[in-house]
Amino acid sequence: xxxxxxxxxxxxxxxxxxxxxxxxxxxxxxxxxxxxxxxxxxxxxxxxxxxxxxxxxxxxxxxxxxxxxxxxxxxxxxxxxxxxxxxxxxxxxxxxxxxxxxxxxxxxxxxxxxxxxxxxxxxxxxxxxxxxxxxxxxxxxxxxxxxxxxxxxxxxxxxxxxxxxxxxxxxxxxxxxxxxxxxxxxxxxxxxxxxxxxxxxxxxxxxxxxxxxxxxxxxxxxxxxxxxxxxxxxxxxxxxxxxxxxxxxxxxxxxxxxxxxxxxxxxxxxxxxxxxxxxxxxxxxxxxxxxxxxxxxxxxxxxxxxxx
Amino acid sequence: xxxxxxxxxxxxxxxxxxxxxxxxxxxxxxxxxxxxxxxxxxxxxxxxxxxxxxxxxxxxxxxxxxxxxxxxxxxxxxxxxxxxxxxxxxxxxxxxxxxxxxxxxxxxxxxxxxxxxxxxxxxxxxxxxxxxxxxxxxxxxxxxxxxxxxxxxxxxxxxxxxxxxxxxxxxxxxxxxxxxxxxxxxxxxxxxxxxxxxxxxxxxxxxxxxxxxxxxxxxxxxxxxxxxxxxxxxxxxxxxxxxxxxxxxxxxxxxxxxxxxxxxxxxxxxxxx
Ligand SMILES: Nc1ncnc2c1ncn2[C@@H]1O[C@H](COP(=O)(O)OP(=O)(O)OP(=O)(O)O)[C@@H](O)[C@H]1O
Ligand SMILES: [Mg+2]
Numbered sequence: 001x002x003x004x005x006x007x008x009x010x011x012x013x014x015x016x017x018x019x020x021x022x023x024x025x026x027x028x029x030x031x032x033x034x035x036x037x038x039x040x041x042x043x044x045x046x047x048x049x050x051x052x053x054x055x056x057x058x059x060x061x062x063x064x065x066x067x068x069x070x071x072x073x074x075x076x077x078x079x080x081x082x083x084x085x086x087x088x089x090x091x092x093x094x095x096x097x098x099x100x101x102x103x104x105x106x107x108x109x110x111x112x113x114x115x116x117x118x119x120x121x122x123x124x125x126x127x128x129x130x131x132x133x134x135x136x137x138x139x140x141x142x143x144x145x146x147x148x149x150x151x152x153x154x155x156x157x158x159x160x161x162x163x164x165x166x167x168x169x170x171x172x173x174x175x176x177x178x179x180x181x182x183x184x185x186x187x188x189x190x191x192x193x194x195x196x197x198x199x200x201x202x203x204x205x206x207x208x209x210x211x212x213x214x215x216x217x218x219x220x221x222x223x224x225x226x227x228x229x230x231x232x233x234x235x236x237x238x239x240x241x242x243x244x245x246x247x248x249x250x251x252x253x254x255x256x257x258x259x260x261x262x263x264x265x266x267x268x269x270x271x272x273x274x275x276x277x278x279x280x281x282x283x284x285x286x287x288x289x290x291x292x293x294x295x296x297x298x299x300x301x302x303x304x305x306x307x308x
Numbered sequence: 309x310x311x312x313x314x315x316x317x318x319x320x321x322x323x324x325x326x327x328x329x330x331x332x333x334x335x336x337x338x339x340x341x342x343x344x345x346x347x348x349x350x351x352x353x354x355x356x357x358x359x360x361x362x363x364x365x366x367x368x369x370x371x372x373x374x375x376x377x378x379x380x381x382x383x384x385x386x387x388x389x390x391x392x393x394x395x396x397x398x399x400x401x402x403x404x405x406x407x408x409x410x411x412x413x414x415x416x417x418x419x420x421x422x423x424x425x426x427x428x429x430x431x432x433x434x435x436x437x438x439x440x441x442x443x444x445x446x447x448x449x450x451x452x453x454x455x456x457x458x459x460x461x462x463x464x465x466x467x468x469x470x471x472x473x474x475x476x477x478x479x480x481x482x483x484x485x486x487x488x489x490x491x492x493x494x495x496x497x498x499x500x501x502x503x504x505x506x507x508x509x510x511x512x513x514x515x516x517x518x519x520x521x522x523x524x525x526x527x528x529x530x531x532x533x534x535x536x537x538x539x540x541x542x543x544x545x546x547x548x549x550x551x552x553x554x555x556x557x558x559x560x561x562x563x564x565x566x567x568x569x570x571x572x573x574x575x576x577x578x579x580x581x
Contacts, residue, residue, distance in 0.1 A: 074427035078316035088418035105426040153312040
């Protein structure tokens, strides 16, 4: 790993008595795309705000490009493009005006920003809406505009807090493609998401947080290898019978997870286990053998499914 | 072309760079863009109010009152109230943008949160919004002057200095208004501002000299910014600049500084905690 662009040690944030971020350590290398995963309230957005120099930590250290955001807030923010979890677009202005004025907040020249606006309108596929007030946009369009706005200052680090929430599948794929291209240009990405496929697609490395702590860290493949088995067998017996058969299934497999609607069994060979189950005359209503995914890692680490 | 990073780095050694990026004008630019598409009705009503007072009290009631005796001799009633109403125009304009509009931006639109995610600091936002509000106060005052001059209500050329004085007054009101607004959380609290302003205007000597009051009330009124504003403009209007004019000026300087200080601190506490 090359020198780290962002480095946190014992990073802690308290709101009164409540600890939202509880002594976490992490490093992000230049050009890397780094993911923060975790259930609701895990402390992802809080961590993002501390990195973005818009929230002050309670204790611990953090450096961004070698700078402490508490002492060099404006310099740190000049490097960043921020997509907050909730859009905070300027509702009194049009789409194009939103992009323009945001560039002006960074002190960029009118001429430069005007050129940038056209480029970003096409990036966000909002050319036709450029003179429309923000209020008249759909949720997904607002999201795309917020992302485009974060790029107006040509940031080295792009902070994306649940960037694709509210986007339709097509817009999501287009965004992934755009993010890949930014990454190729050397932009460092920091992403939080509740979508596992997104994390697998976009993140070189990620951490799973829960209750303010980091539970695991690694590349998606490493995490799957470490915290899950090769395959997962999903069986459904109907909600009444699931409880009944669970104890029997427990004896057949080292790790099983009972969800409200189905039972997950973690094994190396799913087909073989399914045959054994059928041989015991426990006929599941439906069954599915699949490869382990990040979702399984998540479940293992936090005891919860990702989208609650 | 300088990049965002170069611009921020160039400022990094300056005192207070965390609070102020030297770019209040970006906030003013934003406000002027927003103005283009906003409705003109509330802007016009804010200006018309003092003009209506001038017509109703000056040309209406004034005919019954005739002359009024002041420290600089007897003056026509309409001429007496004109400077008071010019000061009121400046205050009205400044209050309009710095209270309700700021409240909306703070609570409904999260606008400042977006601004403060850039290298801008809370003082940029505070100063930009306050200067924008004072520009409105200034334009009301100028418009009021343009109406009163042809009516023969402006006694001398010296009264032109009422305009810079109006800037000072508007700055004070905008600054203080935004500071108070930034601490208010509900519409009810905001309503208090309006409830307080009308009597402050009516009883602060805009329409008659406050010497009519008992001593304790006169003393109380003299603590109010409305009185200092009205008196300052009236001093200039009639060319009687003295020590008391200076005290009015100092009053507004203090108001500006306090308002900026508390607004900046509050914005930082709200959005960068
Ligand atoms: N300004 C605040 N004041 C008090 N508590 C806060 C504040 N902001 C966040 N918290 C608390 O800190 C915890 C972490 O919040 P955070 O927004 O970082 O979670 P998250 O991981 O982003 O969750 P989500 O997936 O729902 O966005 C939550 O319990 C939240 O209630
Ligand atoms: Mg969040």
